[in-house]
Every structure is written in C-alpha cells, then in structure tokens.
Amino acid sequence: MELRARTLWLRTEPLHAVVYFDEQCRAMGRSLGLKGFWMGYFAARTAPMGAVEPSPATAVLAVFAPGMVSRALPAAWETVAPAQVIDQRAHGAARALRALDPGIDDRAVKLSVPMLEMVERAPAVARPLFTANRALCDREDPVEQLWQLTTALREFRGDAHAAVLADHGLDGCEALWLAAATDRVPRDGIRLDRGWSEEEWEAARDRLRSRALLDADGEATVRGREERQRIEDTTDRLAAQLLRPLSDPASDALFAALEPVVHTILAADVLPFPNPIGLPRPA
Numbered sequence: 001m002e003l004r005a006r007t008l009w010l011r012t013e014p015l016h017a018v019v020y021f022d023e024q025c026r027a028m029g030r031s032l033g034l035k036g037f038w039m040g041y042f043a044a045r046t047a048p049m050g051a052v053e054p055s056p057a058t059a060v061l062a063v064f065a066p067g068m069v070s071r072a073l074p075a076a077w078e079t080v081a082p083a084q085v086i087d088q089r090a091h092g093a094a095r096a097l098r099a100l101d102p103g104i105d106d107r108a109v110k111l112s113v114p115m116l117e118m119v120e121r122a123p124a125v126a127r128p129l130f131t132a133n134r135a136l137c138d139r140e141d142p143v144e145q146l147w148q149l150t151t152a153l154r155e156f157r158g159d160a161h162a163a164v165l166a167d168h169g170l171d172g173c174e175a176l177w178l179a180a181a182t183d184r185v186p187r188d189g190i191r192l193d194r195g196w197s198e199e200e201w202e203a204a205r206d207r208l209r210s211r212a213l214l215d216a217d218g219e220a221t222v223r224g225r226e227e228r229q230r231i232e233d234t235t236d237r238l239a240a241q242l243l244r245p246l247s248d249p250a251s252d253a254l255f256a257a258l259e260p261v262v263h264t265i266l267a268a269d270v271l272p273f274p275n276p277i278g279l280p281r282p283a
Helices: 002-021 036-049 054-061 066-070 080-098 106-123 128-134 142-167 172-183 196-212 222-243 250-268
Strands: none
Touching: 002 080, 002 128, 002 142, 002 222, 002 250, 036 054, 036 080, 036 128, 054 142, 080 106, 080 128, 080 142, 080 250, 106 222, 106 250, 128 142, 128 196, 172 196, 172 222
C-alpha cells in the first residue's frame, strides 16, 4: 500500500504543481494587487483556512521561516479576501492544464470520480490543510474540480509529512537541511527560497551534526540518510490511507488514466528538476 501511495503522489503532484510553475499562475499575486509571488503563494496556500494569521500558517506549512510568512500574512488579507484567492488559483490552474493538455476536460470527468471518493472518505483529524481544501472540491468547472481534488490529496500527504517531521524532532530549517543533504531538494537556493537566514541555517546544521545526522562538511551521514528514508516511508504509510476506498484494480486504473496527463505536463518542461517541492525526475 505504501508503494501505491507514492505512485499516487507521483501521478497527482505534477497536476497540482502547475500552480507554482506556470508563468501566468505565478503572476496571480500581482494580478490581485499583492506584492509579488510569495505573498500570493502564502495567500493561496492558506486561503482555504480563511484569513489565517502568520503563526498557524507557519505551523501548517512546516518548512518556511516564520519571518517570511509574517511578511505576507496578514497583510495579504487587507488587499484580497480568501474567497477571491481560492477562485483565482483554481481558474489559473485550470487554464494552465487546458493549455498543456487539450483533452483534459474529457479526462477530468473520468479522473474525478475515484479521486472524489478518496477525498470524501479520508480521515480529517489533525489534517488542517487537507480538511480546508476538501471543502472546496465541489466546483462546477470539471478541470477546476480535478485540480482541486489533486490539491486536497497533496495537502493530505503534506499534513502527514509535517506531523512525521515533528515526530522525528525536526524543525522546519532542520528538515530542509536533511532533505537537501539527501538530494531530495536542491541545495542551491533552498535556504533563501524558504526564508531562513544564514545564522538560522548554520545553527540548524550544527544541531543536526550533534545528532550525527550530518557530518562536519554538512553531508548526510549513513544515520542521516536512514532517518530521512524513515521519514519518507512513514509519510507514504500515512498517505496510503487515501487509497483505502479503492480496490487495487481501481487504483491501478486511476494511475493508468493519470499517466498520459502527467507525461504531457512533464514533457512541456513546466516543472523544473530538481525542484523545491521534492518531486523527483521521472525515471
């Protein structure tokens, strides 16, 4: 089941991720009067929870520096309402998917049936971003609904991943260090990309060294690689709860139906590799 959970992520994350990498989607914040990509990003990620304050937003997003979040929130809500952001991101993502795959409308109707069943029957306890996004899946536009369903699925996994990081005693900066040191996210730029200062970055490295997860050069030790793999395996195990409503043949049919969509998105080079969301390059 854990392997199927990873396949689900690999077959749905590219659909969701167009909202971060498509050029028109990246301009959403400015189009709404917000100050650049990151204010738009934090508004879009948290809007399903309402006009959230920076502290809870930082907690649920897990790996962003508190100062980076607080520069965007709550200031964004003085310019735009959460409902506006929710609609704008769904419109933009659907437009991007249609441009990438002209047949996406027909595919969306078929794909949404099993995905909706997974989302509706998934457990909600301790999954704030998932629960907030699940409430938004009833969209009239079929491609917007498909995108929203992939978003709910990925936030379910994301909530689980944040809980696993916390259970392993890692804060956001430490989690990024370990991910970078095991080549799951790009080392160059990830600190700045998530808003951590050089001092915070170095302090996190020292803490990981003291736990023998990094060596003196900042490379992952054997213990560090094993720890990071355990984190990924546990995330897969928790995310596998999504697949419980589907039989194995139904899951396989869903993965097969998603494959051409994902292939089209990846072939268009919209998503960079390596990338800060940790999505691996397809084999």
